[in-house]
Amino acid sequence: MDDLRIVERDVDAKETKISAKNVQVYYGDNHAIKDVNVEIADKTVTAFIGPSGCGKSTFLRCINRMNDTIDVCRVEGDIAIDGEDIYDRKVDPVQLRAKVGMVFQKPNPFPKSIYDNIAYGPRIHGLAKNKADLDNIVEQSLRRGAIWDEVKDRLHEPGTGLSGGQQQRLCIARAVATEPEVLLMDEPCSALDPIATAQVEELIDELRQNYSVVIVTHSMQQAARVSQKTAFFHLGYLVEYGETGTIFTNPEDPRTESYITGRIG
Amino acid sequence: MSVFFLLIIVLGFGALGFVLGRSRALASADGNIRNLHSLPNYYGFNVALSTIIPALGLLAILSLVLPILIDNRVSTFIPADSISEDTTRSLVMSDVRRVADGLDTAVAAGAMTEDEAQTVSTETTDVRERLGAVGVALGSNVEPFVLRAAQSYRAQAAAAQLWTTFLIIGVAIGGFAISFLRTNREFRARNVVENGVLVLLMAAASIAILTTLGIVFSMVFETRNFFQDYHWTDFFFGTTWSPNFRGDSDLGIIPLLWGTLYISFIALLVAVPIGLFAAIYLSEYATHKFRSFAKPAIEILAGIPTIVYGLFALITVGPFLRDYFAQPSGLGESASSVMTAGLVMGIMLIPFVSSLSDDIINAVPQSMRDGSLGIGATHSETIRQVVLPAALPGIVGAVLLAASRAIGETMIVVLGAGAAARLDLNPFEAMTTVTVKIVSQLTGDTDFASPETLVAFALGLTLFVITLGLNVFALYIVRKYREQYE
Structure with a gap:
């Protein structure tokens, strides 16, 4: 298999979805993210790569303000989605998170039925007018999560009974159910086996039709396979950001090259 | 010898065993710890535990069993017709024990010689008065059979104590000797000690379980007695x-x-x-x-x-x-x-x-x-x-x-x-x-x-x-x- 196969790039025409300017993040006294400026395009898969502890997950969690739930965490600078500052006082982080879905490293289905896992978000945000509407949303989300065929006959069994890969696709379907505009994925395949990983990667590529997807990954092959744009983080700095093909074949910064060729990390 | 002194002696043997076992192991390895199978302390603990545990276990069993045996043998002195309607054998037995204790006290106070205590009889002496003189108050005059039972009780208790002492010290020395002789550089003292500890842990766990069972059984037996006198439907469904x-x-x-x-x-x-x-x-x-x-x-x-x-x-x-x-x-x-x-x-x-x-x-x-x-x-x-x-x-x-x-x-x-x-x-x-x-x-x-x-x-x-x-x-x-x- 050609691991560094580059998927076709057609990102030039896309408009900017998320734009970050001079973002600084502090955990207590620790300066975790330093001066990050990045423009993430709509309907594109953007990969964040970099060694452990480089701040890529931290930056990802700034985009839906999940860092707000950590007491010692402080974010400075501007992050805007569609030109709107998400750290503005007027913005309710809870509403923001409905718009910016998130998929976590470890599959975390709720201890509820598969149906209720998906219906959780729509119920909270009042997206369904009636039972039939909700059924429809659940089906659509499970189809988008590429798991409908596997679970359609057991919607009322617990979501925790699925296999790891199925659970992760269930979590993606759950995130999709609230109709977000951006989908953040924090190492979504790190707990999965290669077959489940392939299924999720295929799914990510399909999700690009409707969403702006940002994925944090430790696997450079994965970044190369699924993303159109790649950002390389190192020690809290955004070192290099550009077309995935360019980053992997012709990086500008020597640190990026060292990381990609396996000399640092 | 009292139980307390026995304990001290057994523990003393154990401590001695630790020191001797440890040094014997070291000696067998020419003073080089690397030649031993286990660390020297394990050899010490092996001897100490082999000395103490069987002896103490036997002591515990004997102190539970002997009083029951003595009671059974002494109670043959009590004629069946002397147990009247409103008392029980156990009440008479507690009288016997009280008189035996009284005789002990009298001997200890010097009011009686040991021979006198064992031969005194109700026909010749007012036992109640003699005991009263040394501060042992009895509720009624001592019946002849109670006094004879008490004397037999004393004799047997003394014999039991003597035998207990010999047995316990014998077992302690036996355990000491066997484990000491087994101690050499090849002996797997660590495994033996760890097995011993495992047995101790199991004993602790079983005591907890056995106690629960004991509680349940004592309740069940008394409850059965109750239901023989009182109908169970009246108990479970009675509203008064x-x-x-x-x-x-x-x-x-x-x-x-x-x-x-x-x-x-x-x-x-x-x-x-x-x-x-x-x-x-x-x-x-x-x-x-x-x-x-x-x-x-x-x-x-x-x-x-x-x-x-x-x-x-x-x-x-x-x-x-x-x-x-x-x-x-x-x-x-x-x-x-x-x-x-x-x-x-x-x-x-x-x-x-x-x-x-x-x-x-x-x-x-x-x-x-x-x-x-x-x-x-x-x-x-x-x-x-x-x-x-x-x-x-x-x-x-x-x-x-x-x-x-x-x-x-x-x-x-x-x-x-x-x-x-x-x-x-x-x-x-x-x-x-x-x-x-x-x-x-x-x-x-x-x-x-x-x-x-x-x-x-x-x-x-x-x-x-x-x-x-x-x-x-x-x-x-x-x-x-x-x-x-x-």
Whole structure:
């Protein structure tokens, strides 16, 4: 298999979805993210790569303000989605998170039925007018999560009974159910086996039709396979950001090259 | 030689064994620890444990068995016709022991020689007076057969003590010798010592289990005696509780069970919401600083003795409820009421519910909360719809444990709800529980063979079965919950 196969790039025409300017993040006294400026395009898969502890997950969690739930965490600078500052006082982080879905490293289905896992978000945000509407949303989300065929006959069994890969696709379907505009994925395949990983990667590529997807990954092959744009983080700095093909074949910064060729990390 | 000196001697042998065993092992390895199979201390412990454990085990068995053997042999001195209608063999035997003790005291005080003590007879001496002179007061004149039994008892006790001493010291020396001779560089002392420790651990575990079995059996036997005198349907389905010692008691458990369940219900009604809400606040909202102060503070409630809660019920809550609720609304005149006991017991149970629930809520993985927050749920929606359902089985387990605690509670009920057995719905009436009645049937001047006393065991067994059932159910639920995330 050609691991560094580059998927076709057609990102030039896309408009900017998320734009970050001079973002600084502090955990207590620790300066975790330093001066990050990045423009993430709509309907594109953007990969964040970099060694452990480089701040890529931290930056990802700034985009839906999940860092707000950590007491010692402080974010400075501007992050805007569609030109709107998400750290503005007027913005309710809870509403923001409905718009910016998130998929976590470890599959975390709720201890509820598969149906209720998906219906959780729509119920909270009042997206369904009636039972039939909700059924429809659940089906659509499970189809988008590429798991409908596997679970359609057991919607009322617990979501925790699925296999790891199925659970992760269930979590993606759950995130999709609230109709977000951006989908953040924090190492979504790190707990999965290669077959489940392939299924999720295929799914990510399909999700690009409707969403702006940002994925944090430790696997450079994965970044190369699924993303159109790649950002390389190192020690809290955004070192290099550009077309995935360019980053992997012709990086500008020597640190990026060292990381990609396996000399640092 | 007394048991105490025996203990000292055996332990002394053990200490000696440790030192000698250790040095013998070292000597066999030419002083180089690397040549030994185990560390030198293991060889020492092996000798010490082989000396001490069998000897002490035998000592424990002998001190349990010998008195029974002696009693059996001595009791052949007691003619069957001398046991009158209103006494039992055990009462006569306690007379025998008292006289034997008296003779010991007299010999020790120098009022009698050892020979005299063994040969004195009631025909020639007034034994009661002689013993009275050295401060041993006897209730009646000593019967000839009692004196003979006492003398035989003394002789046998002395012999038993002598044999015990020889046996124990023999076993200690035997254990010492065998383990000492086995000590050389190839000997796997570490494995042997660890096996010995394993046996000790198993013994400790089996003592706990055997005690439970013993408790159950003693209850079962006495309960069987009770049901021979009193029909079980009258006990389980009788609605009146009025024991008296004329022999026509009504011993129906229903009013007591009703009181128990009613008071426990009110207690849980108080404890569950308050405890659960406190747990939610502490585990989900409170800052770390506040939590580290508030959680121990709530747990202090669990450390207050229940009698103190009882006093609180008696002098504060009871009169308060009567003066401000019961009397104005015409519901009752009594300071002792189901409500008083229930409220105070509820306060006592708050830490049980809150502390356990808090631990259980904390055990819900953070990834669950992240998942819910990441979808755009608020903190409170996350708690209500994800955290609490995930923790629910554990919380139910906590509540059931609190319930079995409430059912078994006694002091708060005596002081808070009174001792009147009654079937009533009014929570401002005095009622009572099973445990209170167990106490009142067993205390005081009672005949131990009558159904009025034996009923306490039937009550106890019923209560035991109920709380055991609740505990098993609670454990079952808690265990099921544990399997959920991994």
